[in-house]
Amino acid sequence: MDAEGRTYWTECDSAYWSDKDPSQLQCHLVSASRDGAIRYRLLLPRARLTAVHAVDAERLFLTSGGATLSAQALEDGRELWNVDLAKLRSEDPQAGLSFIVDSVSLAAPYVFAVVRHVFEDEDGKTLLVAVRANTGVVAWTALTPPVRTPLVLDAEGNIYGGSFDSATGETTLFSYTQAGKQRWQVRRAGEHQPTAVEGGRLVLDRAEMADATTGARLVTLATATVEEGWFSLGQSSSGFGRVTMQTGGMLVLPAPPCTGAGCPTEVHPGRTFLYGLSPEDGSARWYRAVGAWPMSPLLTQRDSLLLVDRPAEAGCEESNTCTGDDSSNDSFLRELAVKDGHELAACALPGKAPYITPPALHGGRVVLGAWTNWLASNDWTRRMSIRAFDLSVPTEPATTGWVTAGGGNSRSGRAARP
Numbered sequence: 474m475d476a477e478g479r480t481y482w483t484e485c486d487s488a489y490w491s492d493k494d495p496s497q498l499q500c501h502l503v504s505a506s507r508d509g510a511i512r513y514r515l516l517l518p519r520a521r522l523t524a525v526h527a528v529d530a531e532r533l534f535l536t537s538g539g540a541t542l543s544a545q546a547l548e549d550g551r552e553l554w555n556v557d558l559a560k561l562r563s564e565d566p567q568a569g570l571s572f573i574v575d576s577v578s579l580a581a582p583y584v585f586a587v588v589r590h591v592f593e594d595e596d597g598k599t600l601l602v603a604v605r606a607n608t609g610v611v612a613w614t615a616l617t618p619p620v621r622t623p624l625v626l627d628a629e630g631n632i633y634g635g636s637f638d639s640a641t642g643e644t645t646l647f648s649y650t651q652a653g654k655q656r657w658q659v660r661r662a663g664e665h666q667p668t669a670v671e672g673g674r675l676v677l678d679r680a681e682m683a684d685a686t687t688g689a690r691l692v693t694l695a696t697a698t699v700e701e702g703w704f705s706l707g708q709s710s711s712g713f714g715r716v717t718m719q720t721g722g723m724l725v726l727p728a729p730p731c732t733g734a735g736c737p738t739e740v741h742p743g744r745t746f747l748y749g750l751s752p753e754d755g756s757a758r759w760y761r762a763v764g765a766w767p768m769s770p771l772l773t774q775r776d777s778l779l780l781v782d783r784p785a786e787a788g789c790e791e792s793n794t795c796t797g798d799d800s801s802n803d804s805f806l807r808e809l810a811v812k813d814g815h816e817l818a819a820c821a822l823p824g825k826a827p828y829i830t831p832p833a834l835h836g837g838r839v840v841l842g843a844w845t846n847w848l849a850s851n852d853w854t855r856r857m858s859i860r861a862f863d864l865s866v867p868t869e870p871a872t873t874g875w876v877t878a879g880g881g882n883s884r885s886g887r888a889a890r891p
Contacts (some may be wrong), residue, residue, distance in 0.1 A: 475528045475547060478507035478835030480859065482842075483523045483535070484514075500537065502550050507835060509861060515550045519543075526577035527584065529606060534584050540572040542586055542604060554609030558588045558602055561614060575599070576623040580630035580651060582606055587620050587634075601632070603653060613653035618645040625667040625675070627685060631656065633667040633675055646677070646688050659688040671873075672720035674752055679716075679727040682755055692755040696725055696748055698733040717770045717778065719873060722758065722811060723750045724770055724778060736760070742785035749814055761814040764802065769831035772871035776811045779832045781822070781841060804828045806839065806862060818865060826858075837867025 474480050485500040486493070500523040504512040517523060519538030527534045532544040532553060543555035559569035576587040584606045589599040598616040601624075605612050618636030625633040630651030637644045644665045648656040665677035675685040680697040683690055715726035725748045730737050735757030737746055747770070749758040764782030771779045783802040804822040809815065822828060822841070830842035839862045846856045 474833040474835060474840060478838060480505050480840055481525045481533055483525055485523055502545060504550060513550045522573060527579040529579060532606065534577055536574045536577060539570055540574050540588050542574060544609060556604060556609045558586060561602060562588060562600055575620065578624045578626050580626050583612060585624060585632060587624060615649060615653055617647060622666050625670050627670045633670055635666040637664045657688045668716040669718040671718045676716055676718055679725055694750055694755040695733050695735050695757040696727050696731040698731045699729045715769065717772055720752060723752045725750055726770055742787060742789050747814060759814045771832045771834060773868045774871055775868045777808050777817055778811060779839065780807050780809060781828045781832060783827060834870050837864040839864060
């Protein structure tokens with residue numbers, strides 16, 4: 474969603490129902506006005522892994538055709554530039570088809586991308602690329618430990634990433650300046666990926682707070698402990714859509730319950746809790762039971778957060794319908810107070826299908842994507858319905874701290890300072 478409340482998405486032919494070679498499947502770029510009127514629907518020149526990742530005041534940034542990054546004009550969708558990032562790793566056209574863009578993040582004047590091999594990089598590295606957002610010219614590149622998760626950027630444009638080595642059980646954490654100079658690199662036991670940063674503090678998954686200037690450990694979070702043997706179908710494995718942070722208080726949305734001090738003493742059918750954590754010492758200020766399909770929390774300008782969830786029903790464990798594709802629970806849009814998690818408002822959303830995109834907010838209007846053919850017996854093509862709802866009290870996204878951008882889990886853009 475852009476600053477005018479207009480939404481953008483891509484639509485591609487279903488590989489499940491087509492006999493075409495994957496490279497021949499067509500994709501379209503679609504945009505709708507704030508009121509839902511289709512502004513344009515344009516055939517894209519490239520297919521394969523097509524997605525809209527980020528938006529600034531003038532351009533959309535897309536990936537397609539493997540490792541191609543492109544910019545489209547907001548007003549009419551025309552392509553302004555494109556760059557094949559695979560050529561930065563290999564001059565062989567066939568080998569280039571094996572590279573993909575794993576992460577796209579925006580911090581003016583650059584758009585940052587992580588390029589990796591779909592199997593394994595021979596040199597054990599991935600390529601961090603800074604592209605000038607207005608021209609598509611590559612400004613700088615850096616080889617990093619193999620990154621498999623989105624980058625995190627702070628308000629100054631500094632970049633944070635992590636690489637987990639399953640053989641050693643260690644994570645290599647690193648940070649670069651916006652200009653491409655490495656700030657620091659450290660190793661940490663366990664798997665700890667950067668998920669949010671604000672006010673000089675870097676969140677590592679649900680386990681730790683680190684010093685953003687050095688990577689040194691600051692505090693262990695109350696949510697670092699996880700209930701043994703916990704497992705549930707239908708939960709998102711991405712920590713990036715489950716963390717939102719402000720220096721005055723951090724909000725984390727991990728799926729497994731924690732077991733340390735201040736953690737829940739009783740579980741509920743969905744076994745998912747929203748936590749308010751202290752950024753000073755990592756302790757739990759409050760927690761709240763939420764449903765089994767929670768979406769990314771989005772901070773607003775009135776000290777609240779928006780959250781979509783699907784409350785699990787009592788007894789669902791016996792029928793294995795607490796979570797997963799065959800869960801028949803209703804979806805709810807909730808507004809919760811940041812300071813203590815109490816519910817300010819709740820609205821039951823139409824239909825039984827899970828709402829699977831993070832909330833996107835503009836002028837009190839919330840736009841969500843629902844997975845309409847959600848039964849497990851259907852094919853693997855997710856058919857979407859995009860729906861808009863108005864809040865009873867209009868508000869805008871928060872201007873400080875990390876907020877989740879609608880349409881994905883990437884940490885795109887810089888936090889605005891008041």
